[in-house]
Amino acid sequence: MKDNYRSRIDKAKAALEETDVILLGGGAGLSAAAGLLYSGKRFTDHFGSFIEKYRFTDLYTSSFYPFGTQEEKWAYWAKHISLNRYETGPTNLYQDFYQLVQDKPYFVITTNVESQFEKAGFAPEKVFEIQGNYSFLQCAKGCHNKLYYNEHIVKEMIEKTVDCKIPSELVPQCPVCGGKMDPNLRSNQYFVQDENWYERDASYKDFLLDAEGKKIVLLELGVGFNTPGIIRYPFERLNYHNENAILIRLNKDHPVGMEENKDKTMAFTEDMREVVLAFMK
CATH class of the missing domain: 3.30.1600 (SIR2/SIRT2 'Small Domain')
Known part of the structure; x- marks a missing residue:
């Protein structure tokens, strides 16, 4: 098991080092792992x-x-x-992920609503808090x-x-x-999407368009099945349709994805901070 973990870490590190861009998807499991x-x-x-x-x-x-x-x-x-x-100030886990990706072109889409990405140092214009x-x-x-x-x-x-x-x-x-x-x-049909929301939506789409043909790591963090159509399923589709994509999934409870993507997915159920720190070594 330890050898398998080490090989997955090495493979993920290589993918992160060689990639052109990184798309992060943050779900509730990420904030829970951060202590929220x-x-x-x-x-x-x-x-x-x-x-x-x-x-x-x-x-x-x-x-x-x-x-x-x-x-x-x-x-x-x-x-x-x-x-x-x-x-609640910036948490160590979010700051670790910022340290991991800060030197690469990145974008964040998250269903979390507590501004932890921004607090950790991620550029606000590169974070799409789609649920409010x-x-x-x-x-x-x-x-x-x-x-x-x-x-x-x-x-x-x-x-x-x-x-x-x-x-x-x-x-x-x-x-x-x-x-x-x-x-x-976002709890009902009256959820307000203001001008900033639409700007981030456009930035997200522009990021995806610009990433076409490039090496891209889809870094999926603690995303379950409460709203899978926002991050989990789109990341699976991106991984499937882009030959240059790799999906790295950190998820204690829901690591298994599409069978068609199994050779292009690295899943980690271990402690999330332990994994991200191993990526940075």
Whole structure:
């Protein structure tokens, strides 16, 4: 097993050294491996009052809780956003991946929404956060395509939360239609794709066009089957149709891909940081 691991590491290192470009795809498993866990001690340490009041078990399922009032909803979401976006600095794992790819032309597409790629040093214009970002609020009905940076109001909500509720005057309202607001996360048909979203979408497509005919490493990190049509399946198709492509998949739970790509795929189920550090040796 150790010999097999060593040979996979050597093969992956060679592919990364020889490639012309690198396309990174980051999923929830990457942030989990970086320590941004939605359950366990990280959850219980920060959400004790919400757990006691609502019997929450983790940050993922609690995000779908049907709060009775906007005051309750925003008390929860302010803490959720703050913990994952503003209270957590750059993690070692994301910084390791930046060190690995920084000297090559690269682009990132990610379903993660906590800005860890940007915090780690990746150029913002080379990161496409396709599912949204914790930093912004939007009209809950998507009545217009502008987003609103939320750091100040989130901090104020947390400071003034009492019994899992914020004061009514802090409940955000859409400045255009006067309706409710939501975090800018893709959860329904009202998800707002602003001008920046379309610019990143265009940059992603341009990157793929420019990579045609070049050696490309598809570095897939912790991508499962929650939204496989965004990263996992497109990476498999790119690998299949491009003779110069190699797919390197780091995935503890879902390493197996298309049978047709087995000779062009290197899968690693080992500790993600251990693997990326081995790539850099």
